[in-house]
Amino acid sequence: MATRITDVHGHPSCRLHFWWMLCAVFVHLEETCSSLEFVWNSSGFGLFFNHEQIRTMSRVKRRTTHPPYWHVLKNNQRDDEKISSDNLCFVREVIQDKYKNKSPIKGSDLDIEKTVWDPKTKRSGVIARNIGVQHMWEKDGKKVICTVLHVLDNHVVRYVPPEEYAKSVIGTKMFKNRKPLGCLVVGAEAANPDRFTRQYCSLFDEVGLLPKKRLARFIVTPNAALPPCTPLTAGHFVIGQAVDVYGKTIDYGFQGVVKRWGFKGGPASHGATKFHRRGGTIGTGRDKARVWPGQKMPGHMGSERRFNRGLKIVRINMKYNIIYVKGTVPGPTNSIVQIFDTILPRRRFTEAPPHPTYFPPEDGTLPQEDIWDSSLHVFGSPSISV
Amino acid sequence: MLRRAVLQTFRQGLAQSFFKRYAVSLTETTVTHQPIETSNEAGERSVPTQKTGDESRNTVVVAPPEFRFMYPEFLPDPAMETRNRLREKLERMDMLQRRSVIEIPEFYTGSIMAVTVADANSPNKFARFVGICIQRGGSGLRAWFILRNVVDKQGVEILYEMYCPLIQKIEVLRLERRLDESLLYLRDALPEYSTFPLDMEPERRLNNSVVPINPLKVKLRPRPWLERWERQNLQGVEDLNLPQRFYDKAEKVAKPWEKYDLMLHYRKTIPAEEQEKIFAEIHSQLQQQELKRKLRRRRGPDNEQ
Numbered sequence: 001m002a003t004r005i006t007d008v009h010g011h012p013s014c015r016l017h018f019w020w021m022l023c024a025v026f027v028h029l030e031e032t033c034s035s036l037e038f039v040w041n042s043s044g045f046g047l048f049f050n051h052e053q054i055r056t057m058s059r060v061k062r063r064t065t066h067p068p069y070w071h072v073l074k075n076n077q078r079d080d081e082k083i084s085s086d087n088l089c090f091v092r093e094v095i096q097d098k099y100k101n102k103s104p105i106k107g108s109d110l111d112i113e114k115t116v117w118d119p120k121t122k123r124s125g126v127i128a129r130n131i132g133v134q135h136m137w138e139k140d141g142k143k144v145i146c147t148v149l150h151v152l153d154n155h156v157v158r159y160v161p162p163e164e165y166a167k168s169v170i171g172t173k174m175f176k177n178r179k180p181l182g183c184l185v186v187g188a189e190a191a192n193p194d195r196f197t198r199q200y201c202s203l204f205d206e207v208g209l210l211p212k213k214r215l216a217r218f219i220v221t222p223n224a225a226l227p228p229c230t231p232l233t234a235g236h237f238v239i240g241q242a243v244d245v246y247g248k249t250i251d252y253g254f255q256g257v258v259k260r261w262g263f264k265g266g267p268a269s270h271g272a273t274k275f276h277r278r279g280g281t282i283g284t285g286r287d288k289a290r291v292w293p294g295q296k297m298p299g300h301m302g303s304e305r306r307f308n309r310g311l312k313i314v315r316i317n318m319k320y321n322i323i324y325v326k327g328t329v330p331g332p333t334n335s336i337v338q339i340f341d342t343i344l345p346r347r348r349f350t351e352a353p354p355h356p357t358y359f360p361p362e363d364g365t366l367p368q369e370d371i372w373d374s375s376l377h378v379f380g381s382p383s384i385s386v
Numbered sequence: 387m388l389r390r391a392v393l394q395t396f397r398q399g400l401a402q403s404f405f406k407r408y409a410v411s412l413t414e415t416t417v418t419h420q421p422i423e424t425s426n427e428a429g430e431r432s433v434p435t436q437k438t439g440d441e442s443r444n445t446v447v448v449a450p451p452e453f454r455f456m457y458p459e460f461l462p463d464p465a466m467e468t469r470n471r472l473r474e475k476l477e478r479m480d481m482l483q484r485r486s487v488i489e490i491p492e493f494y495t496g497s498i499m500a501v502t503v504a505d506a507n508s509p510n511k512f513a514r515f516v517g518i519c520i521q522r523g524g525s526g527l528r529a530w531f532i533l534r535n536v537v538d539k540q541g542v543e544i545l546y547e548m549y550c551p552l553i554q555k556i557e558v559l560r561l562e563r564r565l566d567e568s569l570l571y572l573r574d575a576l577p578e579y580s581t582f583p584l585d586m587e588p589e590r591r592l593n594n595s596v597v598p599i600n601p602l603k604v605k606l607r608p609r610p611w612l613e614r615w616e617r618q619n620l621q622g623v624e625d626l627n628l629p630q631r632f633y634d635k636a637e638k639v640a641k642p643w644e645k646y647d648l649m650l651h652y653r654k655t656i657p658a659e660e661q662e663k664i665f666a667e668i669h670s671q672l673q674q675q676e677l678k679r680k681l682r683r684r685r686g687p688d689n690e691q
Contacts, residue, residue, distance in 0.1 A: 131470040134477055135527050141504065141552040148473050322476065333468045377551045379483035384551045386506040 062304055070169060072199040095193055099210050112230075115223040117355040119348065122181065124357060125218040125340030126151055126232050127188035130247065132333045134324065136314065137377045141384050144376075146314055147329050149245075149339065151321040152188040154232035155209055159184055159225045174219075181219050184226060187212030188336075216338050224356045234321040235358035237313055237339070239373050242347035244309045246338045247331035251303035261296040306330040310344045314373040449665035456492045457672070458522075459529030459548065460664060461656050477526045478664070482671050484527075484549050489679055490556055495519050496564030496600060498582055499533060501546050502555040512554060515544055516584050520569040524548075534572055536581040541573065559588045563599045565621035574611040575604045575623075 067074070083091070128149040136146050159182060165171040166180035175181070190210040193201050201211045207228040237243065257263045257279040266275035279298075283291050308329050315324035329337055342348060360367065372378050454461065460481065462474045484490075493499055498518050505513040517533030520543070524530045529548040534541065546553065572580045579602075603624045606615065616626055617636040626632075644650060656664075 132468060132473040134473065134480075137551050141550070143547075143550070148476070150472060317476070320472065320476065322472075334470055379480045379549075379551075380486060382487055383554050384504055385554070386504040386511055386552070 063300070068169075072203070073197050074200045076195050076197055091194070099208070112227060112356070115225075115356065117223075117352040119350075120221065121224050121355065122219060122221045123224045123341055123353065123355065124156070124184045124186065124220055124226060124232065124236070125216070125338050126236055127154055127186060127214055127216050128152060128323065128337055128339055130329050130331055130333060130335050130337050133328065136324070137384075138375050139377050139384065141377075141386065144314075144326055145328065146324040146326055147311075149323045149325060149329070149337065151232070151234045151236075151323060151339075152214070153190055154186050154188045155212070156226045156228050156230040156232070157185040157187045157204060157207055157209065157212070157215065158228060161225075162222060170217075182222050182225055184218045184220050185215060186218060186232065187215050189213040214336055218338075218340065220356075226356050230357065232357055233318070234316050234323050235318055235360075235367065236354060237316065237323060237341075238349075238353050239313055239316060239371050241313055241349065241353065242310045242342040242344060243313060243325060243339050244307050244342045244344075245311055245325065245329040246305065246307050246340075247329050247335060249302050249304050249306050249330045250332045252301040254299065255301040256298045257296065260298060260301045263296075310342050310347050312373070314376050316371045317369065318367045318371070319369045447666055447669060448662060449669035453665040453669070454661055455494075457665070457668075459525055460668060461525060461661060463525045464654055464656055466653075474526070474664075475667075478668055481527060481549060482668060482675075484551070485672070486675055488553065488555070490548055491558045491561075493519060493522075493531070493556075493558050493561065494563045494597065495522060495567055495569055496562055497558055498560040498586065499531075500555075500557045500559055500586070501533065501544075501553060503546070504552045504554060514584075515542075516559065516582055516586055517542070517544065518569065518572070518580065518582060520572055534569075534580050535584070536577045537584070539577070541577070541580060557588060559586050561591060561597060563597055565599065565601060565603075569622070570613070571604065571606065571615055571620060571623055574606050574613075574615070576607060579604045 128151045131148050131150045134146050134148050135143055137143055160168075162180040162182045165183045166175045168183075171180065171183070187204070187209065189212055191213045193211050196211050203215075204211045209229060252259070256277055258265050258277045263279055265277045266272050266280075268276060279296070282295050282297070283289070308327065311325040311327045311329070313323055314326050316322070317324075323339070331337060341353070377384060460478060462469060462477075496519065498516065500514060500516045502512050502514045504511060515533060515535070517535035520532050520534045522529070522531040524547075527549045530545050531548065532543050532545050534543045536542070546556075548556075602622060604622055605624050606626065609628075614632075614636070615623060616628055616632050617639065
């Protein structure tokens with residue numbers, strides 16, 4: 001991805017000759033053909049500004065505090081009703097009766113078509129919670145930071161075939177000029193139906209699942225489709241594979257220009273009057289004498305969708321459904337993230353992973369509880385001697 | 387979840403334990419290690435080993451209260467934003483795994499220790515360093531301690547991560563405590579207070595159930611110093627003999643109200659109930675490891691040939 005070259009201070013005297021060459025390279029790298037600004041100033045240096053890309057990005061709405069209009073109302077809007085304790089017990093019994101016989105069934109009972117994996121298959125992803133960071137050591141003694149991801153109780157809610165999904169709001173945008181793919185709706189974190197609205201619970205009623213707090217869509221190829229009620233666990237992934245993790249970054253709130261954009265601000269002393277963490281100049285006076293859209297200024301920072309790509313899975317704990325990935329993921333501790341197989345071309349699967357997902361073996365043998373990558377030092381093994 | 391009654395008992399118990407461990411007296415001050423079946427002494431926080439009323443089937447094993455001083459790294463970082471019970475539990479399991487391979491002995495700030503580390507650049511591939519522990523910190527697998535020594539008139543400090551697999555051996559040559567939790571002032575003290583022979587032999591303790599407090603008062607070099615020691619309420623330093631203006635300024639910037647700030651202390655510590663749960667969880671495993679090591683030591687000359 002080409003980087004933006006924006007000049008914050010706008011002083012012509014700051015220009016260096018190497019910007020010429022850098023901008024020339026920048027032109028080749030760019031995909032969209034954007035108009036370049038070429039300004040001569042009095043000192044004779046050339047100035048290249050590409051403001052087009054900034055303009056497009058500044059118009060994009062990056063965050064909302066409300067869900068999309070096609071979502072049903074989720075949380076119960078009733079105030080705490082004054083129900084007597086007897087009635088409360090009765091309500092709980094009703095809920096239990098409703099969901100008692102419809103417990104999600106193990107993989108062997110589901111009629112899953114035996115599909116073949118091929119390198120172009122897109123498997124389902126998984127909803128997990130980022131529960132923190134743990135330090136581990138590699139076999140040569142090097143310390144690595146690993147993020148601990150707890151795969152919640154994921155169940156497939158629905159599969160939308162490609163033809164149908166291509167007609168939906170998001171599907172039309174996504175598959176405008178390419179072949180449509182299917183969509184798996186996965187839910188995680190079962191909760192008491194009392195806290196949700198009837199419309200929201202009805203999404204799960206057809207399937208017989210307890211309503212889930214979190215829902216996510218994963219784009220899958222038709223051969224990786226899964227029937228509703230399929231559980232997804234940590235075993236869905238393979239040790240050593242690379243994953244992409246999507247999350248919403250830490251919300252820093254309204255932040256100044258130094259923290260948000262990395263400006264240097266002003267001198268702390270030496271007589272600086274009220275200029276320590278400010279932005280300075282916001283434009284030239286010469287041509288296009290106005291503030292360009294996308295000018296870096298204070299504002300809301302964080303709480304944005306980000307993907308950390310190519311993170312290696314170094315350890316899986318099947319008992320607690322925990323995945324350890326090498327590196328960090330977007331978002332604060334205890335936030336929800338989505339994990340999928342990586343799209344990075346050099347780190348994709350060469351061998352077939354558990355396709356379409358992992359199912360415990362039918363003969364009842366328990367899987368190995370704690371699986372480590374070969375590069376990591378297992379804590380129970382003897383100390384490393386170099 | 388500030389339950390005042392429990393907090394009171396916790397603080398009482400803490401005060402009792404602290405008093406026992408930190409009391410400064412002219413005679414030898416000692417700290418008792420209580421046996422596992424704790425007795426209900428007067429004034430001490432009662433640690434029940436059996437639930438009264440229920441039959442002996444429901445025995446609740448509770449670790450001795452000293453565990454919070456012997457194994458402080460098992461307690462998680464109190465900052466609520468990053469806490470997660472499941473991750474902490476998994477980390478504790480990993481810590482116990484590591485402890486089953488290597489003995490990480492009980493030590494305190496002021497103990498003299500020797501650490502052997504695998505080092506590719508050393509002649510025998512192992513590097514051994516002897517020093518006094520001046521500070522310890524971190525929680526979980528990130529726990530660390532700093533050893534200080536003066537080698538060839540050069541002060542050297544090394545930070546070791548307790549659970550790093552490169553560490554081959556941690557020995558405590560002299561187990562004792564000082565009057566302060568942090569001995570960073572040794573950097574400004576006369577070098578003889580930080581010098582320990584590199585070939586020091588482990589000292590045998592006369593009384594195994596007692597961790598002595600060394601009431602040594604250290605002499606500092608003349609100023610300038612690295613920190614403003616007069617502002618830190620140090621017990622283990624001789625009278626600083628500074629001009630009065632230093633003490634006046636120290637009083638001005640002091641925060642005497644902090645010792646009354648209950649919420650501040652609550653946020654900085656793990657609640658007593660949780661501490662009990664955590665140590666009860668690891669107690670039996672640590673005991674087993676201790677027993678195995680004792681057996682190995684007894685059989686040592688026969689086994690090792």
